[in-house]
Amino acid sequence: MDQTQWRGRKVTAELGTTTPGGYLLVLAILLPLAGIILSFTPGGRNAERATLYSTPFGFALACAIAFHVGQAGKPIVYAIGGLPPPLGIALRADGISAVMLIAAAVIVTAAAFYARTKFATPDGIRETRSALTFWIMLQAIWAALTIIFVGGDLFNLYVALEILTFAAVPLVCIDGRAETLAAALRYLLFALFGSISYLLGVALFYGAHGTLDISLLAQRVQATPVVWTAAALMTAGLLAKTALFPVHLWLPPAHANAPAAASAVLSGLVVKGSFFLTLRLWFYVLPALPTDNIAAILGWLGSAAVIVGSIVALRQARLKLLIAYSTVAQIGYLFLVFPLAAGAHAWSAIGWSAGLMQVLAHAFAKAAMFFSAGLLAEALGHDQIARLGGAARALPLTFLTIALGGLSLMGLPPSGGFSAKWLMLQASIASGQWLWTLPILAGSLLAAGYVYRILAPALSDGEVSLELPPKRSHEMIALALTTIAIALGFAPQTFFDFLEIGHPVAAGLP
Amino acid sequence: MTPSVLAGLVGATLVGLGLYGLILHPHPLRKLLAFNLMGSGVFLVFGIVARRGAAAGFRFDPVPQAMVITGIVVAFAASALAVALILRLSEESSRVTLDPEAWTKPNGGDAK
């Protein structure tokens, strides 16, 4: 009957019908879910087997999805049950979905192989608590992230967020100490607040526009109080889950107390899940809204996170807590993407590339650093920074990984972190938003400080006795991830073009 | 005032009450109750959205109602996980507290 209605129909036809390769999206989700069922029913060693056997397939599916997206040059879509939105649920993979799917598959695979020793089921025992929990929850995190990266329906994404919570919380307290139980409970309560706040926003979106499909909503939303309230509630919930300053307090104890393989996934991937949805909300659902003020607020919170997180990281006595606070700081950088990629300017594309590069570089570098910290703690029997003297000579590969990861966190060339921060600086200068250069540079300096704090004592003279020398294969897994973080610094222009596939601003939507 | 408007206002009140309890109560079980209260407020908002959407011979829009049913089951599962954590925490420690300072202050402890 009116313009909106007509445009809605058109989009339904374009973004609501299955495209070639769309079926891969369903398979990518169902693979880890089937793995969970096959892990849980017979139990025992099967959980480990199901995870290890499914990871190569998951990686192959992610690559195939990326291939299809690249070939089509536009998002690939699958309408579940053959029912297009608004009544049915659609899955969509665009450039950033495909890249995140590959990153998740790589890091989950790395975590799975890294964890094989610690979470092996010993001979003679049918099943252990920690092994079954770890393998099932690792697959659940993978499944949830896959849905989050390709989900096209806000309520479906809510269920995915809940799966992510239910999977992540038990990993935090898998060792059962009171300290970790408290950290897990705190994490759970924050996450539940986040989900319910998100869900309230979903209810308002449905009440205002009668659909929860992202591309249909993008066509229908107007700057009404209902939409603003819904967006604010969803953002607040997602920020609590992403641990953006000032709701970051749950993260350090949770991430620092989990076993290293879990910490790597939690810090590298899980917080990126809710951040990814924040991007989806503002850049895909609400690109038509004048969001300068909101973008500035998010940018300020991000800047505060960079400064506060880095300073607190500098003061930590334990290596894993230092790395966890560094995550708080690096999450802050992610939120600079909101002021730097807003609108349809020449510099927005630079800001967008910078944000995605920061997501990827941090994911790989931080996972590698947590892996290394775990190896170090196992080898030395502690992770007190003050007692690291001489450790670098005893564990050269581990410290090489930490140093290379640190390079990326600081933003020194050549590394993914450097590219991200360099592009952020370019975007803030090109957009005339000079102020954002201050937190970017200050954060780099502070990161240099906390990385130096780890490396300086380790490189100094001292005697260390290794309780248990780390396995070479584990060190290589960590080194491989950090190498990816460095290699991202050499990403060619085609990679950034790929990230733009399906980006509404680039596609010329209002 | 129609029942749906009334229910909407009740829902808004419940969300506010739940938020207040969630932030303020120190005890985690009280926080969990507050979360559930807030959750039921959110479900009521879905309820009025469904009631307003009566059309095509239906007295309600079935989509948001189905979402509430999914949501109630998920909220229950969350409560069960939280209760298990709270009970275990109370067995392991004399203080059921979420204050991170209580755990991380003295010399930090070791990583294992």
Added chain:
Amino acid sequence: MITLLDLFSIAAISAGAFFFFAGTVGLLRFPDALTRMHALAKADNVGLGLVALGLIPRAESALSALKLIVIWALVLLSAASTTQLIGRALRRGPK
């Protein structure tokens, strides 16, 4: 047209409502938990029975009439059990 059955329904439901009212007065006025429970369980069970009885002639089918009777029986069962359990808890005193 008010039929005899309607009159029966009105009488039974009104009587039921009266018993509910009496039970509620008992709940508010009686001095301790045991007597309050007594008032509530007894009066409400009779009240519900009378309401169900009054509704039976108005049921659409024999099945719904049966459902009304089953509802009453279930409430009787649960009231009997819960009062037993609460009574026992009271006798043991607050821990």
Added chain:
Amino acid sequence: MSLLPYLDIGLALLVVVVAVWTIAARDLFTSVVGYVAYGLLLAFVWIRLYAPDVALTEAAVGGGVTGVLLITAGKRLGALKNVAPEAQPGLAFRLLTGVLAALVAGALGAVILMLPDPPPSLAPEAAAAADGAGAGLGNPITAVLMSYRSFDTMLEKMVLILAVVGVWSVGTDKAWGGAPAPFRRPKPYAPMVFLAQMLAPVGVLIGIHIFWTGANAPGGAFQGGALLAAMWMVTMMARLAEPPRIDAQWLRLALVAGPAVFLIAGLAGEVVAGSFFAYPPALAKPIILFIEAFMLLSIAAALPMLVAGPPSERVDQ
């Protein structure tokens, strides 16, 4: 002329008062009891919103099973007696929180009044799809849950499995594989046993009835499953049955039956109906009932295991 508006306002006030009581109560147990009463009152609100399916779910899961969970937790916490009193937050913080909560509630209330008129709705779409994807289902809610948005429902069943694993994982290493602690006092108590013996058969029958009619009338696998779960819990409370060992194969099979059958049916949809999670229209209703039957089993198994908690060393000799 009708009394209903006044009853509605009374009900609304009652719900709010009980909610305030739950938040403001001084001690934990009072607050828990308040919450259970609140859950039951809420079911009436749902009836008034023409949402009998939700009302059934709210009464069974939101009020009933959650009530058992919270009361058990409150009792166990109270019995432990080692919960140190917490420092109450200061007045300034309370005021600040109060203002924040009031602002959120106020904004939300205002926005709800501003929802567009005429309201958007998917009811017409659902009605139009009733011949195809929702074929033969008289209950539109079941059609949404099992057909149009079946993907959500399948994922939600996975959430239940993850929650069960999560709850179990909170136990100790030593107890792993064993059974959760029994539900109640050491000795069976005669009235409780009588209640379980009388109620359970009737309750199971009603549960299956609610599931079966769910295709056409209010009800379905959720509500029926919750009722079956409650009956299992009643028999466990009467010590007529004990919680099963968590490594029991039948228990694990029952827990995954729903999501597993759903997943397989979803995959099969690609072959027989041309799309994942699609049903051939002629067979939609029997297939949906088939999947729901396994979901009923999984829900009936999952809810009591979530309430029972992690495996406990006390029962392992």
